Amino acid sequence: xxxxxxxxxxxxxxxxxxxxxxxxxxxxxxxxxxxxxxxxxxxxxxxxxxxxxxxxxxxxxxxxxxxxxxxxxxxxxxxxxxxxxxxxxxxxxxxxxxxxxxxxxxxxxxxxxxxxxxxxxxxxxxxxxxxxxxxxxxxxxxxxxxxxxxxxxxxxxxxxxxxxxxxxxxxxxxxxxxxxxxxxxxxxxxxxxxxxxxxxxxxxxxxxxxxxxxxxxxxxxxxxxxxxxxxxxxxxxxxxxxxxxxxxxxxxxxxxxxxxxxxxxxxxxxxxxxxxxxxxxxxxxxxxxxxxxxxxxxxxxxxxxxxxxxxxxxxxxxxxxxxxxxxxxxxxx
Amino acid sequence: xxxxxxxxxxxxxxxxxxxxxxxxxxxxxxxxxxxxxxxxxxxxxxxxxxxxxxxxxxxxxxxxxxxxxxxxxxxxxxxxxxxxxxxxxxxxxxxxxxxxxxxxxxxxxxxxxxxxxxxxxxxxxxxxxxxxxxxxxxxxxxxxxxxxxxxxxxxxxxxxxxxxxxxxxxxxxxxxxxxxxxxxxxxxxxxxxxxxxxxxxxxxxxxxxxxxxxxxxxxxxxxxxxxxxxxxxxxxxxxxxxxxxxxxxxxxxxxxxxxxxxxxxxxxxxxxxxxxxxxxxxxxxxxxxxxxxxxxxxxxxxxxxxxxxxxxxxxxxxxxxxxxxxxxxxxxxxxxxxxxxxxxxxxxxxxxxxxxxxxxxxxxxxxxxxxxxxxxxxxxxxxxxxxxxxxxxxxxxxxxxxxxxxxxxxxxxxxxxxxxxxxxxxxxxxxxxxxxxxxxxxxxxxxxxxxxxxxxxxxxxxxxxxxxxxxxxxxxxxxxxxxxxxxxxxxxxxxxxxxxxxxxxxxxxxxx
Ligand SMILES: Cc1cc2nc3c(=O)[nH]c(=O)nc-3n(C[C@H](O)[C@H](O)[C@H](O)COP(=O)(O)OP(=O)(O)OC[C@H]3O[C@@H](n4cnc5c(N)ncnc54)[C@H](O)[C@@H]3O)c2cc1C
Ligand SMILES: C[S@@+](CC[C@H](N)C(=O)[O-])C[C@H]1O[C@@H](n2cnc3c(N)ncnc32)[C@H](O)[C@@H]1O
Numbered sequence: 009x010x011x012x013x014x015x016x017x018x019x020x021x022x023x024x025x026x027x028x029x030x031x032x033x034x035x036x037x038x039x040x041x042x043x044x045x046x047x048x049x050x051x052x053x054x055x056x057x058x059x060x061x062x063x064x065x066x067x068x069x070x071x072x073x074x075x076x077x078x079x080x081x082x083x084x085x086x087x088x089x090x091x092x093x094x095x096x097x098x099x100x101x102x103x104x105x106x107x108x109x110x111x112x113x114x115x116x117x118x119x120x121x122x123x124x125x126x127x128x129x130x131x132x133x134x135x136x137x138x139x140x141x142x143x144x145x146x147x148x149x150x151x152x153x154x155x156x157x158x159x160x161x162x163x164x165x166x167x168x169x170x171x172x173x174x175x176x177x178x179x180x181x182x183x184x185x186x187x188x189x190x191x192x193x194x195x196x197x198x199x200x201x202x203x204x205x206x207x208x209x210x211x212x213x214x215x216x217x218x219x220x221x222x223x224x225x226x227x228x229x230x231x232x233x234x235x236x237x238x239x240x241x242x243x244x245x246x247x248x249x250x251x252x253x254x255x256x257x258x259x260x261x262x263x264x265x266x267x268x269x270x271x272x273x274x275x276x277x278x279x280x281x282x283x284x285x286x287x288x289x290x291x292x293x294x295x296x297x298x299x300x301x302x303x304x305x306x307x308x309x310x311x312x313x314x315x316x317x318x319x320x321x322x323x324x325x326x327x328x329x330x331x332x333x334x335x336x337x338x339x340x341x
Numbered sequence: 342x343x344x345x346x347x348x349x350x351x352x353x354x355x356x357x358x359x360x361x362x363x364x365x366x367x368x369x370x371x372x373x374x375x376x377x378x379x380x381x382x383x384x385x386x387x388x389x390x391x392x393x394x395x396x397x398x399x400x401x402x403x404x405x406x407x408x409x410x411x412x413x414x415x416x417x418x419x420x421x422x423x424x425x426x427x428x429x430x431x432x433x434x435x436x437x438x439x440x441x442x443x444x445x446x447x448x449x450x451x452x453x454x455x456x457x458x459x460x461x462x463x464x465x466x467x468x469x470x471x472x473x474x475x476x477x478x479x480x481x482x483x484x485x486x487x488x489x490x491x492x493x494x495x496x497x498x499x500x501x502x503x504x505x506x507x508x509x510x511x512x513x514x515x516x517x518x519x520x521x522x523x524x525x526x527x528x529x530x531x532x533x534x535x536x537x538x539x540x541x542x543x544x545x546x547x548x549x550x551x552x553x554x555x556x557x558x559x560x561x562x563x564x565x566x567x568x569x570x571x572x573x574x575x576x577x578x579x580x581x582x583x584x585x586x587x588x589x590x591x592x593x594x595x596x597x598x599x600x601x602x603x604x605x606x607x608x609x610x611x612x613x614x615x616x617x618x619x620x621x622x623x624x625x626x627x628x629x630x631x632x633x634x635x636x637x638x639x640x641x642x643x644x645x646x647x648x649x650x651x652x653x654x655x656x657x658x659x660x661x662x663x664x665x666x667x668x669x670x671x672x673x674x675x676x677x678x679x680x681x682x683x684x685x686x687x688x689x690x691x692x693x694x695x696x697x698x699x700x701x702x703x704x705x706x707x708x709x710x711x712x713x714x715x716x717x718x719x720x721x722x723x724x725x726x727x728x729x730x731x732x733x734x735x736x737x738x739x740x741x742x743x744x745x746x747x748x749x750x751x752x753x754x755x756x757x758x759x760x761x762x763x764x765x766x767x768x769x770x771x772x773x774x775x776x777x778x779x780x781x782x783x784x785x786x787x788x789x790x791x792x793x794x795x796x797x798x799x800x801x802x803x804x805x806x807x808x809x810x811x812x813x814x815x816x817x818x819x820x821x822x823x824x825x826x827x828x829x830x831x832x833x834x835x836x837x838x839x840x841x842x843x844x845x846x847x848x849x850x851x852x853x
Contacts, residue, residue, distance in 0.1 A: 089786070089787065089788035097788055100780070100782075101776070101780035101782070104779075104780045104781060105780075144781070144783070145780060145781030145782055146781055147781070148778075148781040148782070148783070149781045150416065152781075169553075170556075173553065173554070173555055173556040174555070174556050174557075174559060175555075175574075175783055176389055176555040176557070180553050
């Protein structure tokens with residue numbers, strides 16, 4: 009069963025029952041993932057926050073106040089490489105590998121023999137930049153012209169700005185932080201628009217993606233990554249990280265908001281987006297992140313020259329299971 | 342050479358081109374500062390570098406040549422600080438029949454690494470001596486282990502330069518290596534060299550007063566005698582066993598002194614130099630209760646001696662006449678432990694006479710390769726000694742700090758691994774920096790440096806431990822350990838697999 013993007017979803021109870029059933033055998037992977045919350049703007053299936061005052065965000069329908077307050081709590085330790093954001097630090101290099109794989113796969117950069125000797129430098133837009141882990145790293149690359157990084161949380165942006173000062177290479181000309189949500193951001197076009205670990209935290213992801221797409225230059229890339237809604241991700245990000253070890257505050261992850269690859273695939277089917285990439289991430293221990301770009305698939309063609317879209321799915325799991333899954337996936341597609 | 346490096350660096354590193362202009366600049370800055378009456382520090386605004394390497398020994402120079410020759414890291418802004426005058430090192434030259442007493446064996450994997458960075462071609466190859474065979478034996482029990490590449494042939498993966506297969510190691514003078522590295526650096530350019538410049542102290546940077554100006558409070562600033570200040574994204578301590586960088590980072594180095602000195606000397610061996618042509622050479626090492634004595638082949642009829650012994654014996658050896666010294670060296674490989682002990686005692690008045698007499702009463706092994714050629718002379722001024730110690734730093738990394746080579750670890754020279762460990766460190770650190778740069782990471786932060794620590798620490802620790810244990814095992818003259826160790830060497834000799842493992846290690850094939 010492939011739930012479509014805007015289909016009203018979710019038999020939450022069924023999902024919860026399935027989760028309970030799975031608790032005994034947490035090593036079971038994926039199976040049939042429970043239904044999604046891909047839905048239109050009106051319905052709301054997250055419980056409202058209890059003790060956190062909602063932050064007002066005028067005309068920003070994608071911003072969920074409860075989500076923002078969770079991230080504000082993480083702000084102080086954002087750049088502690090052994091703190092709550094360690095997973096983001098570890099997976100960050102893989103994002104660059106993934107973008108490189110995407111860019112070198114697009115016909116515009118690979119098949120045109122008359123291309124100028126060196127690609128012009130790239131402009132990035134990083135939406136939901138957080139403390140700036142990806143934004144800073146993109147700025148340092150010699151192929152980058154500039155990075156615009158936005159986040160709706162003022163608390164986190166203050167951390168991002170303070171941290172950027174620690175590296176004189178990150179000049180305000182090259183790296184600009186803007187306190188905005190996608191709805192309030194002035195229209196512009198970029199070579200790479202990134203949405204890393206953000207989509208699972210927004211309301212109305214479908215509308216959100218449509219808006220993000222408008223910021224991509226024709227022929228540019230929209231790159232996003234998110235946690236797949238699998239049993240392993242529930243186990244690692246919800247149960248272990250929040251409840252048992254407590255490295256991230258409770259409520260940081262709403263497992264029901266996780267999105268699976270086929271849902272993403274279905275969402276973009278037949279639209280102006282023509283390509284889908286899949287990466288698997290595995291964590292070996294707490295100190296290494298391994299990953300693999302499994303391939304880029306054409307999922308529909310459009311004559312009006314839309315952007316490319318690439319998607320990273322994280323499967324939090326041991327190296328062994330990761331290798332197994334990667335192999336299995338490769339033979340299926 | 343400095344001038345050349347500096348000139349080449351000029352386009353890139355304008356401020357530090359010459360000491361002169363630096364001094365001028367400094368004065369200007371100080372003047373400006375007085376005029377502006379800033380409240381921050383009274384010091385001049387520091388020069389900002391991606392990598393500041395303190396120490397221009399084998400480890401530091403390899404690091405810089407590798408970074409400069411790597412396309413991913415070649416754009417980095419790099420500075421080298423070295424207390425000695427590097428122009429002397431670079432122009433170092435000796436007649437073909439004379440050899441410096443500080444020699445090291447380079448494993449094939451070190452040589453391959455040096456080749457990749459384009460430095461190997463700059464070594465004077467006529468002064469490099471490969472060897473294919475090792476003879477190691479116990480002075481007390483005579484148990485032997487022979488390492489012969491031709492017979493036990495294994496080739497460590499990737500350890501090949503051209504046709505130089507099956508080589509255990511290359512003997513080189515340290516100065517041949519450092520001079521070759523400097524020539525390569527000269528060719529590559531782009532390094533701001535501060536030589537004859539001692540590090541005075543290291544502090545942290547300051548926060549700029551403007552709101553979005555840089556905040557360098559976590560950046561190390563190296564202050565040189567003479568006033569220059571270098572801010573470092575990454576400060577590399579390649580500054581040897583007494584590393585000031587390690588002290589700055591507050592990293593403890595633990596270990597012990599062996600109570601032994603390493604006596605070194607350049608020897609001439611029996612036979613005409615020409616008769617050595619095209620002969621494969623053998624490295625010899627005999628374990629004596631006072632420590633191992635090694636004779637390592639150099640080109641022609643030359644060899645280098647490394648004799649670990651008690652400080653008293655070392656003092657005696659250094660005081661002997663050349664003839665008596667040679668007699669002692671030959672005795673160390675041929676006579677019994679008891680004979681040797683007597684020759685070290687005050688009762689012995691002429692080592693040369695004593696040796697001649699005692700040799701006549703000692704049977705020699707039938708295999709002519711089992712013993713080194715007798716030494717006939719020692720090159721004047723080459724007898725020297727160094728205290729031996731074992732040290733291992735608690736960690737190799739800190740925030741914006743990395744240690745390589747002897748700054749990170751000092752090993753007993755019995756396995757000839759010290760310099761090679763440093764090359765392994767550098768190789769790993771360059772890989773780590775390359776990854777960080779290629780992925781937009783700040784190359785100086787601890788997070789970016791973690792892979793270097795993970796890759797090197799355990800490997801070095803094992804090797805330090807093994808050499809330490811071997812030293813201790815063989816420092817005993819009698820008792821149960823002697824039986825164990827003779828069993829040890831004979832058993833190793835009989836076990837092909839284990840021996841191949843050891844040979845792989847010696848040749849650096851297993852990542853040591
Ligand atoms: C007797 C003996 C025999 C050996 N034999 C072998 C062998 O056969 N094979 C082998 O692999 N290894 C051998 N070694 C070990 C080898 O010599 C060392 O491991 C190697 O030289 C270490 O290189 P390095 O670059 O780390 O440090 P070093 O060679 O010690 O270089 C450090 C540099 O830093 C500079 N420096 C220090 N402090 C400052 C400062 N404050 N400011 C500026 N500059 C500074 C110094 O001037 C020096 O140039 C032997 C060692 C001994 C003692
Ligand atoms: C898990 S963090 C990821 C941060 C960053 N992209 C990274 O990977 O390092 C999610 C971020 O998304 C931001 N966010 C939440 N809702 C958002 C929305 N509707 N629009 C843009 N950003 C949002 C949060 O403030 C938070 O900083």
